[in-house]
Amino acid sequence: MKLVSAKDLMSGMKVAKDVENDAGGILIKEGTSLNKYMIDKIKALFIDYVYVHSDEKPAKTQEKKLREDIKKFSDQYNLAFEMTVKLLDTQKKGKILDMDLVRSISTIVMEQIYQTNNILGRLFSQDNDHMYLYKHSLNVAILSGIIGKWLGLTKNEVRRLVYSGLLHDIGKLQVPQSILNKPGKLTDEEFFEIQKHCLFGYQTLKSKHNISGDVFTAIAQHHEREDGSGYPKGLMGSQIHIFAKILAVADVYDAMTSNKVYRRKFSPFFVAEQIAQNSYGILDTKISRVFLDNIATFYVGNKVALSDGMVGEIIYIKPSEPTKPVVKVEDQYIDLTFENVTIEDILA
Ligand SMILES: [Fe+2]
Structure with a gap:
């Protein structure tokens, strides 16, 4: 000292x-x-x-380490992404699901979950409109695993959650692209077709592969909601498996923060507000709370675009107001709790 x-x-x-x-x-x-x-x-x-503490490394060394961590993380992410493309393409062509590949991708994801903390904000700031389903599958695997870790699940449970995230939308490979990417409102028939992906995924995994029951249950239930408003069965609260509840939060977060063919992505801070609003009745209250309390720390150090047109850097996030951080713009510190300014986009 x-x-x-x-x-x-x-x-x-x-x-x-x-x-x-x-x-x-x-x-x-x-x-x-x-x-x-x-x-x-x-x-x-x-x-x-x-x-x-006198043994602290100088800030410059820490910055260098952070840069190295980000580079390592993004190299690992790109590798896992290529493997996910291969996994889903092989499955699409009607071949058997490559479980060796599922395990290899999950091993990389597990390493990311347990070894890196606050650099994921950089990952999720990347544009995702190309090959959306592949990136979404990988991102939901990572996010679900992280939420599982935050909730205190065992490493074995987290690994099964990662499997569930990676494969949660595999049933979409059996839904026509024209419906999945349709801009604008879906007809009742088209929405019914999309809903089938939960059952398709469940059948793909249950009938062909030696996968733990909670993985295919999670996949079947990931669009169920606490108040019974979800699909395919309209299950409620305790009828829904905890893995499916975790997938639901990760899925909503990644889907809304990604570019889609038919719309631009929303800011992570806007999405966090939406999750907070849905955390009573729609999404599981405890899981949403744990997610919101922790996710904000991902974004410290990120550059952000503000609604007044300025660009700043997130300096500090208050635990009580995770969606309204303190942002540094040039030499000024702006506390968004007290300003009529919001974060529009994460830049890097
Ligand atoms: Fe889905």
């Missing part, structure tokens, strides 16, 4: 003793990694010195 003058504080240094304000209230808790926003706050309050 060492005492550092406020002017020498750097992002990434870890606070070794609570930083208190004049009134004795805790401003920054021990163990917190400092960021630019916090350092400016310390200076603004005329706090002269802060105790930090």
Whole structure:
């Protein structure tokens, strides 16, 4: 532990003793990694010195490590994506599902889930309109696994969740492309055709392959909703498997934050608001809460476009207001809780 003058504080240094304000209230808790926003706050309050852990690596080393992590993560993602294309194309041509490939992709995804934390925001900022089903399958595998980890499921359960995510829409390979990509409103008959993908997926996996029962149950139920408004069976609450409830949140999030052939993607912060609004009655309350509490941290450090046309960087996300972070625009810090400005898009 060492005492550092406020002017020498750097992002990434870890606070070794609570930083208190004049009134004795805790401003920054021990163990917190400092960021630019916090350092400016310390200076603004005329706090002269802060105790930090002395073994912290300099910020530059940490930045280099972050860049290496992002590169490794995106290399792994691209490899898993190529394998997912092969997996679904082979299945589409009527051949048997390649379980070796399912296992290999899942191993890569498991590594990503357990070894990387806050760099997924970069991944999900990529444009997804080309080959949507492939990217969506992989993204839902990653997101579902992460939610499972956040919920405290065992590694074996998380692995089965990853399988479920990867294969959740496999039944769509049997639905005509013209219906899947139709711009505008679907007719009742077309919607009925799309609904069949849950059952098609269930049958594909149940009849041909040695896959755990909770995987094909999750696939059959991933469009069921808590209040019975989902499909194909209109199941309610406790009738729905926990894997299917997790898939539902991951599916909604990835589908809405992706470009589709017929519409532009929505901002992750807008989608988070939608999930919050649906977290009573439509989506599982606890799973939505855990997801929203954690997902926001993905986006610290990301560049964002704001609704007033400015571009900024997400500096800090308050646990109580995960959809309204503090954004740095040029030299100004903008707290979106108090401004009539929203995040329109994640840029990088
Ligand atoms: Fe689906």
